[in-house]
Amino acid sequence: MKCWMMFVAVLLCAMPAAAANRCYSPDEVNAEQWLRLHSELMVITVTCHQSSTGQDLVAAYTGFTKSNITTLHDAEQTLTAYYKKAYGGQGVDRLDRLRTLLANEIGQQAANVSSPAFCAQRRDKVIALRNAGLPVLEGEVGRLRAAARTLEPACSDKVRTANKG
Numbered sequence: 001m002k003c004w005m006m007f008v009a010v011l012l013c014a015m016p017a018a019a020a021n022r023c024y025s026p027d028e029v030n031a032e033q034w035l036r037l038h039s040e041l042m043v044i045t046v047t048c049h050q051s052s053t054g055q056d057l058v059a060a061y062t063g064f065t066k067s068n069i070t071t072l073h074d075a076e077q078t079l080t081a082y083y084k085k086a087y088g089g090q091g092v093d094r095l096d097r098l099r100t101l102l103a104n105e106i107g108q109q110a111a112n113v114s115s116p117a118f119c120a121q122r123r124d125k126v127i128a129l130r131n132a133g134l135p136v137l138e139g140e141v142g143r144l145r146a147a148a149r150t151l152e153p154a155c156s157d158k159v160r161t162a163n164k165g
Contacts, residue, residue: 022086023155031075032098032151033144038072039102041126047110048119051127060130067131098151
C-alpha cells in the first residue's frame with residue numbers, strides 16, 4: 001500500500017511540471033476557436049433542425065463546412081501537430097477528444113436552458129454564417145476567443161483555459 005501511495009505522489013508531482021511546458025501559440029488558440037465555432041454550428045443544427053423562418057439548418061451547416069473546409073482542415077492540422085508534439089503519438093486522438101469536448105460543452109449549454117430556448121437564441125446563427133465572408137468569420141472567431149476557454153493553456157495569459165477532466 002505504501003509503495004502504491006508513493007507512486008501516486010510521484011505521478012501527481014510530475015503532472016504539473018509536464019503540463020507547465022504545454023501551451024497553445026496564438027495560431028493554436030485561433031485553430032481551437034475555429035473548431036469551437038464549427039462544433040457550435042453542428043450542435044445548433046442537430047438540436048434545432050430549422051431556422052426561425054423554416055430554412056433547413058443541415059443544408060446551411062453543410063454549406064458552411066464546404067465553404068470553409070480549407071480553414072477547418074488547417075485548424076485540425078495545426079492542433080494535430082501541437083498534440084503530437086506535446087503528447088506524442090499521432091495527435092489525432094487528442095483532436096478527437098477536443099472535438100468531443102467542444103460538442104459536449106455546447107450541448108450542455110443547450111441542456112441548461114432547454115432546447116427550445118437554445119434554439120430561439122442560436123438557430124439563425126447557422127444561416128447567418130453559412131455564406132459569411134472571412135472577415136465576418138474571423139470576427140466571430142475573435143469573439144469566441146475573447147469569451148471562450150481553451151483546452152490547453154495559452155502561452156499568453158490573455159486566454160482562459162477550460163478545466164481538464
